[in-house]
Amino acid sequence: MAIDFGALGPEIALAVTALVVLAADLSLRGPAKQLVNPVAAAGTVVAIALTLRLWGDERSTFGGTFVIDSLALTFKLLFLGTLLAVLGISWRFFAEGRYFQGEYYFLIVTAFLGMVLMPSARDLLTLFVALETVSIPAFVMVGLRKRDLYSSEASLKFFLIGVLSVAIMLLGMSLVYGFTGTTSLTGIAEAIAATQTPGSETPLLLAAVLLIVVGFGFKVSAVPFHFWAPDTYAGAPMPVTAMLAVASKAAGFVGLTLVAFAAFAPLAGAWAPVLGVVALATMTVGNLGALQQRDVVRLLAYSSVAQAGYILLPFGVARGGTDALSLAVNQTAFRAVLLYLVAYAVMNIGAFAVVIGVARRSGLRATADYAGLGARSPLLGGAMTVFLLSLGGAPLTVGLWAKFAIVEALTVDVTAFGLVLAAGLVVNSVIAFFYYLRLIRGIWMEAPAEGAPVPQPGFNLSLVVVGLAALTVVLGVLPALVTDTTSVVTLALGR
Amino acid sequence: MDPNTAGWALVAALLLPVAGAVAMLLIPAEADRTIRRFAVVVTGVAFALVAALTAAFDYGRSGELQFVTDVPWIPAIDARFHLGIDGISLPLFFLSFLLPFLSAIYTTKHLPEPGKPKAFLGLMLLLQTGMAGTFVAFDLILFFIFFELVLVPMFFMIGMWGGPRRDYASVKFFLYTLFGSIFMLVSFLAVYFQSGLRSWDIVELSQAAGIGSVTFQTWAFLGMFLGFAIKVPMWPFHTWLPDAHTEAPTVGSVLLAGVLLKIGTYGFIRIALPILPDGALRFAPVLGVLAVIGIVYGSLCCLAQTDVKRLIAFSSVGHMGFVMLGIAAMNEAGIQAALFGNIAHGVITGMLFFLAGSLHERYHTRDIAVIGGGMLMKIPRYGVLLTYVAVASLGLPGLAGFWGEFGAMWAAISPGLGLSDTYGGLYLGLVVFAAIGTVLTAGYFLWMLQRVNLGRPSEKWAAAELDDVMRVEWVAWAPLLLLILALGVFPRLVFGVQDAAVTALLRSMGG
Known part of the structure; x- marks a missing residue:
């Protein structure tokens, strides 16, 4: 069996980068250690170039467990772009905090290697390996500030819950293998369609499917598997938090999309309502939790729990049938998830970048510290306003189109459950705007505290912030720039 | 300008304020006077362009879209950048360029704490594009x-330059309107998928008679109703309005009453119906x-108010009630009266808020008891203006306020589209209560x-x-004072423009 190394280009580039970073860290001393950041960035650019070279291809290798198609490539680009942004906001953060920067860069590139692998996986085992490649470096990264009690607590919590969820997921996977005799996603779908009659599926199989879904629920911090998120986010070094809140979550959603729509599509009648209810609970709990927060990182953590709820909504209307309408519903749902993840990456990394910029040198991260930010630093204040408005879904920001896509997915075919989900989204958007607006109001309408320092974000961070804010607005005015790409991404998945 | 081909003129007029806001960013914040003059120039040029557009408008074909721009915008969801203007849009579009221009003139002299004219006027220009755009957009998206778009600048206007309770009022305004508008969006999407036309075009969807079943239409209407009724605002969704109006700076109140509320009624007439x-x-x-209920309730609340501005705010609830009564009549006279009432309320109440703002500038209070009378002796010109506009607002024949109220009640006596057969008695009762309201x-x-x-x-x-009334105030107010009289004496100024468009609208509804 010949291996298609060309198709593996991006993964190979990232793996090599990770090793080079590790070696460079060993050979560099003192301030020169900072140079591992540009090395990692250069490797990322190479990986992006290799991804773009594959654009438009349909290839597969390793016996169909690794696939290159429009879906895989779009997500790879999303992850690699996120990696670049995260590297941009990590610059100097670890040097100034006297953390283990070499190890950090090695770990983060490794975690992204897992993410890049995820959308290409078409097999439960590959998927599992990719997921663990994301998780294990993350466990370590959260605990990088090992002398900080909160960081250690965050790491331990994250690790314990993470391992538990993995165990549950593996149990589910082994049961599914027992039922279907295959680990290939399409093979599972075929076996289920051949052996199960809709409406009277084997209960144990349904239980197995739910176990797998629960495993991903942890990854995307869905209620009731969300409670690790605020503590972990607050305790981890901030660039790691940004990575966890955006990239790691997006990877979880990719995995969930693959198993849900590729392997378990015929059983959608069973898992869709569950995910719909989970989505409602997730966004409500996230938003209500965020209302209480006085720490910006925790606020964003709860907000990102709520955002995960929004992204889960389209799963709630997925259909098991193979008629044209069901396929259209699933396709629209999938595209809504994809578009939301793109928008979410742009606006949420931007928000975390601003938080890092404000906290740099001063360590300020309470919502009260944002009073008068607009006067002290118009750049950070203005950018934060754009990101918060976008997270809320205000017009002229990409966040509006993300929400729009979700509502679109819920109303392709008007059903009672779809309308309930849409109503839940409406109510939650209003709650969410309440705390976003409160922060915005503080930034512009309150006087800064006596002696509040002027934030010094530094050049790299400012560049990332400005770039992401501009992207948020440009995509808000001309969403066609991204929808033209996402609309060609199909959910064919080898079916 | 040829109304058939000059679509660019409409786009230019719409984008000019935003372009002005961006250009204003380049002026240093210290150049206070330059910034204020620049805003007058931008809004003035935009207004002149719209005046020219109004002059070039083909009144013989006011039922059809003119100055059309229709290009693809987001192909993936079939959304188009479709702008146009017809007899229903034109008066409102005109108003949404006149009032910001006058507001900019007013702001050269008056700007509440904490100053910052650059931010204030920039937000006003952004607001202008948003509100003018709603009247010429013919694509639902x-x-x-x-x-x-209008929410964000208005939120900042109230929140930064507003009165003592600005925090509460600004957030309430934003969240309340947002709540309704997302339900409206859900309805838009439901209509889009149900129609099967793969189009968001308002004209196309209006002509596709009977989208979905009656049940579907009822539910979809409910969604749009929530969006528009909150914006109008109709009783019982009005509670954000007195707070927003009372706390907003003068210019914010003028634009809120003068244009923003009209978006709700316009939405009913243009989209929902x-x-x-x-x-x-x-x-x-x-x-x-x-x-x-809004008419009577609004009036009763007014009787209980001690703050002049809050009184005017509650009077809006009553006046918009008349507009909605005209819409509820579902006949040509009713829609005509509603649209006229819209314009008249915009001009009159906009002017009243200017007066309330100037009252505060002078007395530093708006409490009726604290002012305690004697304005006609102390500041006679101001007192006369207040009398004139208040009398116009209460619907005195010969001034602008009359036609909308009278027309709405007249139309509701014999509602259209078969409503008179089933609900004739109810409507008669409504007219009686509305008359008590007057x-x-x-x-x-x-x-x-x-x-x-x-x-x-x-x-x-x-x-x-x-x-007494200052020169800048005379300049800013004169157009509105004249319009109040002109619309009262020659209601055809608005009725005539709308006539063909309203007829076409009702024909498409089967009336």
Whole structure:
């Protein structure tokens, strides 16, 4: 069996980068250690170039467990772009905090290697390996500030819950293998369609499917598997938090999309309502939790729990049938998830970048510290306003189109459950705007505290912030720039 | 300008304020006077362009779209950048360029704490594009964007330059409107998928008679109703309005009353009625009842107010009730009266808020008891203007306020589209209560005038130096004062423009 190394280009580039970073860290001393950041960035650019070279291809290798198609490539680009942004906001953060920067860069590139692998996986085992490649470096990264009690607590919590969820997921996977005799996603779908009659599926199989879904629920911090998120986010070094809140979550959603729509599509009648209810609970709990927060990182953590709820909504209307309408519903749902993840990456990394910029040198991260930010630093204040408005879904920001896509997915075919989900989204958007607006109001309408320092974000961070804010607005005015790409991404998945 | 080909003129007029706001960023914040003059120039040029556009408008074909731009915008969801203007849009579009221009002139002299003219005027220009856009957008998505766009600048206007309770008022305004507008979006999407036309085009959807079943239309109408009724605002969704109005800076109140509220009624007439005629017909009696409750309730609340500005705010609830009553009548006279009432309310109440703002500038209070009468002696010109506009607002024949109120009641006596057969008695009752409302309206305005205008100035103010109407105020107010008279004497100025468009609208509804 010949291996298609060309198709593996991006993964190979990232793996090599990770090793080079590790070696460079060993050979560099003192301030020169900072140079591992540009090395990692250069490797990322190479990986992006290799991804773009594959654009438009349909290839597969390793016996169909690794696939290159429009879906895989779009997500790879999303992850690699996120990696670049995260590297941009990590610059100097670890040097100034006297953390283990070499190890950090090695770990983060490794975690992204897992993410890049995820959308290409078409097999439960590959998927599992990719997921663990994301998780294990993350466990370590959260605990990088090992002398900080909160960081250690965050790491331990994250690790314990993470391992538990993995165990549950593996149990589910082994049961599914027992039922279907295959680990290939399409093979599972075929076996289920051949052996199960809709409406009277084997209960144990349904239980197995739910176990797998629960495993991903942890990854995307869905209620009731969300409670690790605020503590972990607050305790981890901030660039790691940004990575966890955006990239790691997006990877979880990719995995969930693959198993849900590729392997378990015929059983959608069973898992869709569950995910719909989970989505409602997730966004409500996230938003209500965020209302209480006085720490910006925790606020964003709860907000990102709520955002995960929004992204889960389209799963709630997925259909098991193979008629044209069901396929259209699933396709629209999938595209809504994809578009939301793109928008979410742009606006949420931007928000975390601003938080890092404000906290740099001063360590300020309470919502009260944002009073008068607009006067002290118009750049950070203005950018934060754009990101918060976008997270809320205000017009002229990409966040509006993300929400729009979700509502679109819920109303392709008007059903009672779809309308309930849409109503839940409406109510939650209003709650969410309440705390976003409160922060915005503080930034512009309150006087800064006596002696509040002027934030010094530094050049790299400012560049990332400005770039992401501009992207948020440009995509808000001309969403066609991204929808033209996402609309060609199909959910064919080898079916 | 040829109305058939000059679509660029409309786009230019719409984008000019935003371009001006961006250009204003380049002026240093210290150049206070330059910034204020620049805003006058930008809004003035935009207004001149719209005036030219109004002159070039082909009034013989006011039922058709003119100055059309229609290009693909987001192909993936079939959204188009479709702008155009017809007889229904034109008066409102005109108003949304006139009022910001006058507001900019007013701001050269008056700007509440904490100053910052650059931010204030920049937000006003952004607001202008948003509100003007809603009246010329003929794509539901584009309409929604403009509809939402007005929220952010208005939130900042109230939140930064507002009164003591600005925090509460600004957030309430934002969240309340947002709540309704997302339900509206859900309805838009449902209509889009149900129609099967793969189009968001308002004209196309209006012509596709009977989208979905009556049940579907009722539910979809409910969603749009929530969006528009909150914006109008109709009783019982009005509670954000008194707070927002009372706390907003003068210019914010003027634009809120003058243009923003009209977006709601315009949305009913332009979108909800023609696209969902069956749903609208089922909802019409509900609209009528809520409208009349609004009229009576608004008037009663006015009688209880001690703050002049809050009184004017509550009077808006009543006046918009008349507009909604006209819509609920579902006939040509009713829609005509509603649209006329829209314009008249915009001009009159906009002017009243200017006056309330200037009152505050002079007395540093708006409390009727503290002012305590005697304004006609102390500042006679101002007192006369207040009397003139208040009398216009209570619907005196010969001034602008009359035609909308009278027309709405007249139309509701014999509602259209078969409503008179089933709900004839109900509508008759509504008209009776609305008429009681007009009496109450006259009552609270005259009572207010008696308390602030008549009598002798109290000791507190007798010796105080108070300016009478200033030159900048004359300049900013004269157009509105003249319009109040002109619309009262020649209602055809608006009726004539709308006539063909309203006829076409009702024909598409099967009336």
